[in-house]
Amino acid sequence: MPKVTSDLKKELSESRKNGWNNGNLFGAESTESFSGGGFKDKAKAEETIKLLEDKDVTYQYHVINTMYNRAKVILKRTKDPEKVKNLNEAVDTFEEWINDYKGHSRHKENFGYLPVDVVEAYQKLASHYRIPENGFLSAYQEAQGDYKKLRNKSVPKLGITWDVHRNRSLRPLDGKIKENDVVMYETTDPLSGLPSKLHTEVIMWGYSPDPTKVKKSVNLLDKI
Numbered sequence: 054m055p056k057v058t059s060d061l062k063k064e065l066s067e068s069r070k071n072g073w074n075n076g077n078l079f080g081a082e083s084t085e086s087f088s089g090g091g092f093k094d095k096a097k098a099e100e101t102i103k104l105l106e107d108k109d110v111t112y113q114y115h116v117i118n119t120m121y122n123r124a125k126v127i128l129k130r131t132k133d134p135e136k137v138k139n140l141n142e143a144v145d146t147f148e149e150w151i152n153d154y155k156g157h158s159r160h161k162e163n164f165g166y167l168p169v170d171v172v173e174a175y176q177k178l179a180s181h182y183r184i185p186e187n188g189f190l191s192a193y194q195e196a197q198g199d200y201k202k203l204r205n206k207s208v209p210k211l212g213i214t215w216d217v218h219r220n221r222s223l224r225p226l227d228g229k230i231k232e233n234d235v236v237m238y239e240t241t242d243p244l245s246g247l248p249s250k251l252h253t254e255v256i257m258w259g260y261s262p263d264p265t266k267v268k269k270s271v272n273l274l275d276k277i
Contacts, residue, residue: 055225087116092124094139098146107217108204111163112156122149123233167267175248175256175272179277180251187221189258200259217234219258228253230262237263243276 082272090101105113128140151158167237172190179186188208192215196202203215211218229235229253237252239245247270248256261267 063099064141069086074276086213090116090120092120092127092143092147095142095146098124098143102146102150107220108214109163109216109220110154110159112216114151114160114203117147117150117154121151124201127252130253136193164220164258165264166200166259167256167264169259171268171271172259174274175253175267177274177277178244178247178253181244182253184250184254184257193259215219217235219260222258223258226251226258227260227262230255238266238270246273247276 085269087104089104091097092101098120102113102117105116124140124144124147128137128144131140133139167192172193175189190193191210192203192206193200196206196215200216203219207213208213208215208218213221229236235251240247248261248267252261255261256267
């Protein structure tokens with residue numbers, strides 16, 4: 054069961070009384086925690102969306118869609134006119150976000166995670182290119198390669214979690230790759246077939262636009 058604040062606990066308690074899904078808010082993600090969210094009114098729904106900004110967009114969708122459906126279940130069982138009004142506004146707020154997510158295929162914005170052992174292997178290439186360490190690999194290793202744990206793991210001195218820091222750092226790098234039609238792989242020895250410098254930079258954040266080939270190219274690192 055996720056850790057929740059008092060507002061959300063109140064809402065969960067209310068919905069448990071109504072027998073919805075045995076009180077399991079996050080389904081498959083029930084071992085994770087998301088604090089501060091809720092759906093008692095429009096302001097709380099907006100706050101929830103704001104708290105999720107810059108987290109993995111598919112995770113944002115999972116949480117918002119879950120709260121949207123839960124709020125609708127509670128709405129059907131609510132009689133108080135003021136509460137009905139507030140819940141309706143919260144539902145509308147979540148629905149607007151969900152429609153935007155689906156309408157613009159925002160799942161494509163997600164930066165999928167490479168396995169931690171693949172990122173470890175490319176340290177050698179990053180050193181060759183003299184790419185400064187960004188600290189992500191150490192955090193990923195401490196999380197034992199479980200990217201979900203990064204959602205609650207803080208970046209020292211930044212006051213944000215590693216998933217947020219990763220997304221904010223990857224966005225401009227990914228933009229460079231897409232906008233400038235960057236060469237993704239080297240074509241001359243001794244690095245032929247290996248990721249280019251910019252491509253390696255994003256790999257060291259645990260991401261690649263071409264994950265299948267990146268995994269297959271690990272054996273080429275012996276050439277360095």
